[in-house]
Amino acid sequence: MLEAIFSEELFLYGYLLVYLLVLGLVCFYGLHRYQLVHLYYKYRRNTPRIRACFLHRPRITVQLPMFNESAVARRLIDATCRIEYPRDLLQIQVLDDSTDETVNIVAQAVSYWREQGFDIQHRHRKDRRGYKAGALAEGLKTATGEFVMIFDADFIPPTDILSRTIDYFTDHRVGMVQARWEHLNRDQSLLTRTQAVLLDGHFVIEHAARNRSGRFMSFNGTAGMWRRACIDDAGGWQHDTLTEDLDLSYRAQIKGWKFVYLPDLTSPAELPPDMECFKQQQYRWAKGGAQTCRKLLPTILCSRLPKRIKLEAFFHLTSCTVYLYMVLLTLMLYPVVYLKVHVFAEGWLRYVFDFSVLLMATFSASMFYIASQRELFRSWADSLKYIPFLMALGLGISLNNARAVLAGFFGEPGEFVRTEKFGVGCSGSRWKDKAAALRRADRKIKLQPFFELAIGLYLLTCLFLCCGTLRVSIGVPFLCLFMVGYLYVSLTTWFGHRLGGLAEDLQGADLVSVPRIESAVMAAPIRPDHGPSVPVAPAPVIPPGSEFSKDQSVNQK
Known part of the structure; x- marks a missing residue:
């Protein structure tokens, strides 16, 4: 009898111990x-600053990966072609893996904007080998830009996004600049409001805390500009995980490249208004995060990186x-x-x-x-x-x-x-x-x-x-x-x-509010030669490709 009571108590305390663990x-x-x-x-005032500007604007390739995005494909292409940047220095690649009517929608949009004088390509793959990472890698084979901007299909890029990001690359150590996501349908429903708050926590607190304190942050797959040399140096786009953006981000920063996060520069996008779609997105992010953790965490922990970077990477990748x-x-x-x-x-x-x-x-x-x-x-x-x-x-x-x-x-x-x-x-x-x-x-x-x-x-x-x-x-x-x-x-x-x-x-x-945001983008005039849309702060001008001293580079105080 005593043994039974003892065994029961042992089980109960063991159960409670597992729970506490x-x-x-x-x-x-x-x-x-x-x-x-x-x-x-602690580091909120440690904002990145442009210490030098390009004397001659470098060439930029904008990549638009998509797959069966008939509802938003034309909107994205139109908004991208209204970005203010010298037209002769801008290449646009629509990386289309679609198998539905999106192919025709994209073809018509590309044909229209090509007639307007844009260097725009419709690259349609008949297989999805490598998925998004494969499409981005395939596009790089014909990319002519020294820098590469990426937008997912549901985004509406602001007209000044290239002008406000490019000069951060005058620091030869900067490999990527990330803008903050804004939400087209934040107030649509309880689900979208909640998602917006979730993402705001990630972009406002997490990204800024990591980036400004000198820890590793991640590219979010869209609304960010890469230096082409950084992508190549880090090993290029790889498709052995479902979060190719997180994977490349860590590989690039392990190589010594610096990232810049601009919370005041936003690009609006659509939040999934449907629970099933939200769960699919969460599933892909969680699975890809685990895959990246399995792939890169041992390398990070065994590296000579500072302990503070290793610790934050551990929390980030195992979260x-x-x-x-x-x-x-x-x-x-x-x-x-x-x-x-x-x-x-x-x-x-x-x-x-x-x-x-x-x-x-x-x-x-x-x-x-x-x-x-x-x-x-x-x-x-x-x-x-x-x-x-x-x-x-x-x-x-x-x-x-x-x-x-x-x-x-x-x-x-x-x-x-x-x-x-x-x-x-x-x-x-x-x-x-x-x-x-x-x-x-x-x-x-x-x-x-x-x-x-x-x-x-x-x-x-x-x-x-x-x-x-x-x-x-x-x-x-x-x-x-x-x-x-x-x-x-x-x-x-x-x-x-x-x-x-x-x-x-x-x-x-x-x-x-959504059509108002969209119409503001679509109503932007098409100029013969897109120039910078915002005044550039006084700074020394330098030719592209020059080396810079520390006092001329992006200041991370």
């Missing part, structure tokens, strides 16, 4: 968010593993709530434990995203109401992303599944109709939403049990966040074209 890992990454916020505020820990916590949550009532029956120790977890894990995430909204908007307090749902959404996609992480660490490279673009904001665009049509066309039965729904119902049951037995603690709000996240993600995966736009329908949103 997993929770400790989550808190470990939560503490890292505090570190990023600290670095941001995707948090989704694995979150799934484990989800499944272990209620038994642990029950155990804590008995193990910490005296009371105060249980609340100290719960409050510590709240401070390290939950509050760190809240502070991270609140800081980004405060830096972006004067009326940042309005974004506070989205923080709880942001956390719930992050928990709700944990199963989706945990599968991706496991596939990234242990599986094959896999197919690059593009994120569906709906052309939201375009005249006559009806994204919900298109989302519904995509679901009708995809008749494959997907089991993941069933598991997400089952987990959500399990957590709902746990919540009732906790409240019904009066075993209520600070941990109960965690249960609510987990439950709301899983139920929302599962239900909107099935009914996303209805529920995903619920906020839009209730508020009568007409996406008024």
Whole structure:
């Protein structure tokens, strides 16, 4: 009898110990968010500055990779051809892997702009070998530019983006300049608002903290300009991961190239308004992050890089593993709530434990995203109401992303599944109709939403049990966040074209702001010879290809 009791207690304490270990890992990454916020505020004034300008503008190639982007292809090409830069120094490559009507749309657009005098190419591949990385590498074979700008299909590049980035390359050490993403449909629905806050945290806090403190940052796959020599020196575009941008970024910085991040230079793009598309995008990013971690982290840790760079690279490349820990916590949550009532029956120790977890894990995430909204908007307090749902959404996609992480660490490279673009904001665009049509066309039965729904119902049951037995603690709000996240993600995966736009329908949103942004770009006049659109600050002029002293280069104070 005593042996049975002892064995049961041993199991219970062992179970609790495993839970505490997993929770400790989550808190470990939560503490890292505090570190990023600290670095941001410490180095926020360490802004990059242009210390010299090109005497003669260098030649630039703009690459537009796309695959079956009929809703947005023409918009991107038109906006790119209205970029203000000397026409004889600008080459545009439409790297088209499409298998649908996009091919004809692109061909017509390219033909039109070629007649206007632009050096624009339509490079259509009949196979997707290497996916986006393969298309970019193929385009470089005929690229004539010393510098290469890249835009994904859903972006609308501002007319002055080349003029505002090119002079940072007068520092021969700079290999890449990244602009910040802005969002065409930020206010379309609850889902897009939440995504916008998530991405704002990445671009406003993470990127600035890493770049300005001298740590490694990543190119985001679009809205960035590369020095062609940097791409070649780092080994070129490689397609053994699904995040070719992250992969090349680290390989280039390991080689000693410097990156520049410009948070004040923005390029608007479309956020996925549909849950299934959002999950596909998250899956690709999580899997690609795990693949890049597996590929490059050992090299980084064994290199002679400074310890601060190694430590930040470790957190950056392994951050995707948090989704694995979150799934484990989800499944272990209620038994642990029950155990804590008995193990910490005296009371105060249980609340100290719960409050510590709240401070390290939950509050760190809240502070991270609140800081980004405060830096972006004067009326940042309005974004506070989205923080709880942001956390719930992050928990709700944990199963989706945990599968991706496991596939990234242990599986094959896999197919690059593009994120569906709906052309939201375009005249006559009806994204919900298109989302519904995509679901009708995809008749494959997907089991993941069933598991997400089952987990959500399990957590709902746990919540009732906790409240019904009066075993209520600070941990109960965690249960609510987990439950709301899983139920929302599962239900909107099935009914996303209805529920995903619920906020839009209730508020009568007409996406008024989106056509205004787009029309401003499209209405830009076509000049015979595009020149710089913004005045250049006084600086010494220098010919392209010159070597520069440290006091003439980009100043990272």
